[in-house]
Every structure is written in C-alpha cells, then in structure tokens.
Amino acid sequence: MIVLPEDKNIMLLLPPEDAKQVLIALFSNEGDLPKMTPLANMAYTAVKSKSDRISKTKSSAGKLGGAPKNNHNAKKQAEQAETTKTSTPQKKQAKQPTVTDTVTDTVSDTVTDTKDIESGAAAPTPDKRNKFGEYGRVRLTDAEYQRMIGEYGEGVVRHYISIVDERAQQTGNKNRWKDWNLTVRRAIREKWGGEYTPEPTTQPSPQKFEMKPDTQVTQNTKPDEFLDELRAGLAYAKRGASP
DSSP: OOOOTTHHHHHHHSOHHHHHHHHHHHTSOGGGOOOOOHHHHHHHHHHHHHHHHHHHHHHHHHHHOOOOTTOHHHHHHHHHHHHHHHHSOOOOOOOOOOHHHHHHHHHHHHHHHHHHHHHTOOOOOOOOEEEESSSOOEEEEHHHHHHHHHHHOHHHHHHHHHHHHHHHHHHTSTTOOOOHHHHHHHHHHHTTTSOOOOOOOOOOOOOOOOOOTTOOOOTTSOHHHHHHHHHHHHHHHHHHHOO
C-alpha cells in the first residue's frame, strides 16, 4: 500500500469519523474492510485506486530490468536520445487533472452540500415581481415599489404607474420596456402626461348659527329660558364647525 503526502488534502476535507474509517480501510485486507459511510467509501476508493496504479507501474518497471553493466552501446544510445530530446522542441501539453485533484474537488463539493443540507440553507430565489396598474403591464418587486414611494410619495407613484401601464397596453409595448422600475422613474422625472396634481379634499363648511328672529331679551325674559336658548345655540354652532 502506497499512501502519498498529497492524500492528506483528502483526509482534511473529511469529517474526523470518516477520515478514521478511510485510514483503517487502507491498512486492512480487501476482504476485511470496515463498514464505511458513503463519503468515506468514495474517498477510500479514489486513494486505493491511485495507490494500486502506482504499485503496478513500479512493478512493471522492475520486471523490465536495465542494460548490462559496462554496456557502452546502451550508454551512447541514451546520450543520443537525451541530445535529441533537448534539441527538439516539445509540444506543451495541457495539464491533465490528476486523481488527487478530482477526488479533492468531489469531496469538497460533497462536504459543502452536506453542510448546506444540515443547516437548512435554501438556494436563493429571485425577488417576485408583482403586477401593477389596471392592465397589469407594470411589473415591480415590493422593494422597488416601496423605494419609489419613499422618494416620490404614493400618489405620484400610482399616477405614473397608471400612465405607463396604459401606454404599454395601447401600443402592445412596442417600446419593448423590460425594466419597469426604470421606466416608471423616467415617467416621473419627465412628467409623462403632465405634472401630477393631487385631488383636493373637500371639507364641509361650518354652518352659521343665527338667533331666532323672535328671540328678544326683555325685562320679562326669564333667566333660565335665556340660558337654555344660548346653550342650544352654542351647541349647534359647535356641531356645524366640526369637520
């Protein structure tokens, strides 16, 4: 069994318990492997296959042997081959991914995905765009709509959304508007359809209280009757002046 130093990167990416299972399996007989998790089994398979391939390569090289001692022809041929290799430009080959790189990336992705699942993290989703206007042509997110209201006021925003919505409906959106947030802001700046004028709010005018024509204060008027009449008049005037 040959375990290279770079296999340390794979072990560091694994949870401690999984790394322990891989190390035990590497130094166990193939028929007596311990029970492993899917993640540990994947890492063990990658390291073991690389180790077996290196061992097989070294074994084949040893069987071929070398040239006999003091073989000058073999030495001369080796020198010529080295000279040819130096003088002939070699085509640079693209770096091929090694087993270590592949396993490292795979294990990293798997560990990251596992942590995301355990933490309950969900993939980000784009903000939902809601329909605005009578015909629903204008599409804005809640954040865009609230931001415009904070800048221009709700009355202004609703007024120019209605104008943009009607123009898009009438022309079949021939202007190919897509960024509705930008289009509505442009309508507000350029005052499409004229400047927005809020509708005036009408307040009921206070009613004037008039004393009855036959109400006169004379010497014969009783104080209680006069006070009752005055109180009724004040109450009536107060009701008429309230909004």
